Amino acid sequence: TFVNLQTSSALGKSILQSTNFDYIIVGGGVAGLTLGRRLSENSSKKVLVLEAGRSGINDTIVTIPANSFSFIATDIDWFDFSVPQVHANNLTINTSSGKILGGGSAVNGLVWIRGPKAEYDAIEQLGSPGWNWNSLYTTMKKSEKLNQPDPVYAQEFGYSAVASSHGSSGPIDVSFPPFIPEQHQRLINASVELGHVFNQDPYSGNNTGVFFSLSSQTKQAVRESAEFAYIDPVISRSNLVVFAYALVTKLDLTSAAYGKVRSTGVKIRFPDGSVKSATAKASGEVVLTAGALRTPQLLELSGIGDPAVLTPLGIPVKLALPSVGTNYEDHTITVLTYQLKAGYLSFDALDYNATLKAEQQELYKQGKGWLTFANAVLNMSPIEKILTPAEIEEAHTILATKPPTIGQDSFNIIKNQIFSGVPQIEFLLFNSFSGGETKLPNTSYVSAAITHLHPLSRGSIHIKSASIDDKPLINPNVLESEWDHWLLSKATKYARKFFQTQAFREIFEQEEVWPGSAVETDAQFQDWVKANINTGYHSVGTASLLPLAKGGVVDKNLRVYGATNLRIADMSVMPLLISAHTQTAAYGIAEKAADIIKST
Numbered sequence: 001t002f003v004n005l006q007t008s009s010a011l012g013k014s015i016l017q018s019t020n021f022d023y024i025i026v027g028g029g030v031a032g033l034t035l036g037r038r039l040s041e042n043s044s045k046k047v048l049v050l051e052a053g054r055s056g057i058n059d060t061i062v063t064i065p066a067n068s069f070s071f072i073a074t075d076i077d078w079f080d081f082s083v084p085q086v087h088a089n090n091l092t093i094n095t096s097s098g099k100i101l102g103g104g105s106a107v108n109g110l111v112w113i114r115g116p117k118a119e120y121d122a123i124e125q126l127g128s129p130g131w132n133w134n135s136l137y138t139t140m141k142k143s144e145k146l147n148q149p150d151p152v153y154a155q156e157f158g159y160s161a162v163a164s165s166h167g168s169s170g171p172i173d174v175s176f177p178p179f180i181p182e183q184h185q186r187l188i189n190a191s192v193e194l195g196h197v198f199n200q201d202p203y204s205g206n207n208t209g210v211f212f213s214l215s216s217q218t219k220q221a222v223r224e225s226a227e228f229a230y231i232d233p234v235i236s237r238s239n240l241v242v243f244a245y246a247l248v249t250k251l252d253l254t255s256a257a258y259g260k261v262r263s264t265g266v267k268i269r270f271p272d273g274s275v276k277s278a279t280a281k282a283s284g285e286v287v288l289t290a291g292a293l294r295t296p297q298l299l300e301l302s303g304i305g306d307p308a309v310l311t312p313l314g315i316p317v318k319l320a321l322p323s324v325g326t327n328y329e330d331h332t333i334t335v336l337t338y339q340l341k342a343g344y345l346s347f348d349a350l351d352y353n354a355t356l357k358a359e360q361q362e363l364y365k366q367g368k369g370w371l372t373f374a375n376a377v378l379n380m381s382p383i384e385k386i387l388t389p390a391e392i393e394e395a396h397t398i399l400a401t402k403p404p405t406i407g408q409d410s411f412n413i414i415k416n417q418i419f420s421g422v423p424q425i426e427f428l429l430f431n432s433f434s435g436g437e438t439k440l441p442n443t444s445y446v447s448a449a450i451t452h453l454h455p456l457s458r459g460s461i462h463i464k465s466a467s468i469d470d471k472p473l474i475n476p477n478v479l480e481s482e483w484d485h486w487l488l489s490k491a492t493k494y495a496r497k498f499f500q501t502q503a504f505r506e507i508f509e510q511e512e513v514w515p516g517s518a519v520e521t522d523a524q525f526q527d528w529v530k531a532n533i534n535t536g537y538h539s540v541g542t543a544s545l546l547p548l549a550k551g552g553v554v555d556k557n558l559r560v561y562g563a564t565n566l567r568i569a570d571m572s573v574m575p576l577l578i579s580a581h582t583q584t585a586a587y588g589i590a591e592k593a594a595d596i597i598k599s600t
C-alpha cells in the first residue's frame with residue numbers, strides 16, 4: 001500500500017490509528033526499501049516504511065541516466081553543506097543527498113561496482129563476526145540481476161561481464177549503457193599506456209585496474225532505483241505500507257529491563273504540520289535507515305548519543321552512547337578540466353546544440369544514444385601505479401604516525417592495505433566542464449575526477465539544536481591527516497599523465513583548462529587541493545558496526561548498544577570505506593540485515 005501523505009493525509013492518519021506494526025522502517029532509501037520488501041515477504045508481519053521525500057516515478061530527473069546529479073538543489077535534495085573545513089581553507093562542501101523514495105539510488109551516478117575482498121573482511125577483523133566478503137558478496141549478488149549486453153554493443157565498445165560474478169535474479173537490473181562516449185572508451189587505452197592493467201572481472205573481489213563498470217539501469221536504459229526495483233513490484237502487499245512525505249522527527253523511547261531503552265514507535269510530521277505516532281507492537285522493532293547523514297541526527301534528537309552533545313541542547317539523555325555521529329568518513333575528490341579538440345563532443349554540446357539535444361531525446365525513447373549514459377569506465381589504482389619508489393618511501397615515513405581521529409585498529413588495517421596493493425585512488429571522467437575561468441562557447445570539455453578512496457581523517461555529524469528543522473553539523477574533517485593531503489595532491493598531479501598519453505592527446509587540447517599551468521610543483525598542488533577539494537557523496541560510519549569499546553553504535557546483529565528493539569541498517573553502520581561507489585554495499589548490508597532480522 002502506497003500512501004502519499006501530501007494528497008492522502010486522512011488515509012495515512014487512519015492507518016496509523018488502526019495499526020500496530022511489527023517493523024517500522026525510518027527512511028525509504030536504499031536500505032529502507034530493501035528491508036521494506038524483504039521483511040514484508042512474511043505476510044503475517046506488518047511493515048511500515050517512512051520516507052520524507054516523494055516518489056520518483058515518471059520523473060525524468062530520476063529515470064534518465066544522463067540526468068544524474070541534476071537533482072541538486074531541487075525538491076528531492078536535502079541540499080546540505082559541510083561546516084567550514086578548517087584544514088581546507090574553510091571551504092563549505094556540498095553534501096547533497098536524495099530526499100526521495102530510493103534515497104541515493106534515485107539520484108546517484110548509477111555506478112555499480114564492488115571493492116576488493118580485503119575491504120569487506122576488514123569489517124570482521126574490526127570485531128564483527130560474520131561481516132566479511134563471503135557473506136556480503138552473497139547478499140550483494142542477491143540484490144542484482146545482470147543483463148548481458150547486446151552483442152552489437154559489446155563488440156562496438158568492448159565490454160563484457162563474467163556471469164558468475166553477478167546475481168541473476170535480484171531486483172536491481174544492472175546493465176552496460178548502450179552508448180559510451182569516445183573519451184571514456186579512451187580512458188581504457190590511456191590507462192593501459194600508463195601501465196595499469198585492464199581488469200575483465202572487477203566484481204568478484206579484485207577491482208584493481210581499469211575496467212568497464214555496470215550501471216544500475218535496465219536494458220532499456222531506465223534508472224533502477226530502490227523504489228522502482230524493490231518496492232513497486234510488491235507495493236500491493238497488504239502487510240506493507242509505504243508513506244511518502246513522512247518526516248520522522250524522533251523515536252519514542254521508554255525504559256526497559258537492565259537499564260536498556262525500548263522504542264515504542266516514532267513521531268511523524270505530516271505535510272499539513274500535524275504530528276502523529278506510528279506504534280510498534282510489543283514484539284515489534286524500529287529500524288533506522290535514514291542514511292549516514294541523518295541517522296545520527298534522529299538518534300540524537302531522540303536522546304541517544306553523547307551526553308556532552310545532548311545535555312547542552314536541553315535534550316534528556318535516554319541512552320548514553322558517545323560514538324553516535326563520530327567516525328564519519330567520505331571519499332575526497334579533486335577535478336581537472338580539459339578541452340576536447342574540435343569534432344569531439346561531450347555532454348556540454350547538449351547545452352549549445354539544440355538540434356543534437358532534440359535528436360538525443362528522440363533516440364532515448366528507443367533506449368539509445370547519449371542520454372542512456374551516466375558513467376562506465378573506472379580506474380582503481382594502488383599506490384605503486386601512481387607513486388615513484390622514492391615517494392613510496394616517503395609514504396612509509398608519513399604513515400609511521402597514526403593520524404589523530406582514526407581508530408588504531410582501522411589505521412593498522414588501512415596501512416596494511418595501502419602497502420599490499422589495495423586500490424587507494426580512483427580515476428574517472430565526468431563528461432562535461434566542471435571548473436576553470438573560461439568556458440568557451442560551442443566547446444566541449446571533459447573533467448577527470450581523482451578520488452582518495454581511504455582517507456584517514458575522521459569527522460563527525462551532530463545536531464546543533466533540539467529541532468529536526470535545523471540541519472545537522474556535517475563535518476567530514478577533510479585533510480586533517482597529512483597522508484590525505486599528501487596522497488590526494490600526488491594523485492591529482494599524476495592524473496595529468498593520462499592527458500599526455502597518445503590515446504588522450506589525439507582528442508584533447510594539450511593545454512589544461514583547470515587548474516592549468518599555474519599549478520605545477522608539489523607545493524602548488526597541495527595548495528590547490530586545499531582550495532578545491534570536495535567529498536564523494538559516499539558518506540559512511542556515523543553509527544558504526546564495531547565493538548562498543550572500539551567506538552561502536554551497533555553490534556553484529558545491527559542492534560543499537562543499550563536498546564532492545566532498535567537497529568540500524570544503512571550506510572552509517574559501515575565502519576570503513578571501500579574502494580568502490582557505495583550503493584552495492586548499501587544493498588548488500590541491507591539484504592544481510594533482512595536475513596539477520598528475520599532470524600533473530
Ligand SMILES: Cc1cc2nc3c(=O)[nH]c(=O)nc-3n(C[C@H](O)[C@H](O)[C@H](O)COP(=O)(O)OP(=O)(O)OC[C@H]3O[C@@H](n4cnc5c(N)ncnc54)[C@H](O)[C@@H]3O)c2cc1C
Nearest residue numbers: 027029030031052103104108109111248291570571581583
Ligand atoms: C549525488 C550522489 C551520487 C552518488 N553516486 C553513486 C554512484 O554512482 N554509485 C554508487 O554506488 N553510489 C553512489 N552514491 C552513494 C549511494 O547512493 C549511497 O551509498 C546509498 O544511497 C546509501 O544508502 P542508504 O540507505 O544508507 O541511504 P539513502 O539511500 O540516502 O537513504 C536514506 C533515506 O532516508 C530518508 N530520510 C532521511 N531522514 C529522514 C527522516 N527524518 N524522515 C524520513 N525519511 C528520512 C532520505 O530522504 C532517504 O530517502 C551517490 C550518492 C549521492 C548522494
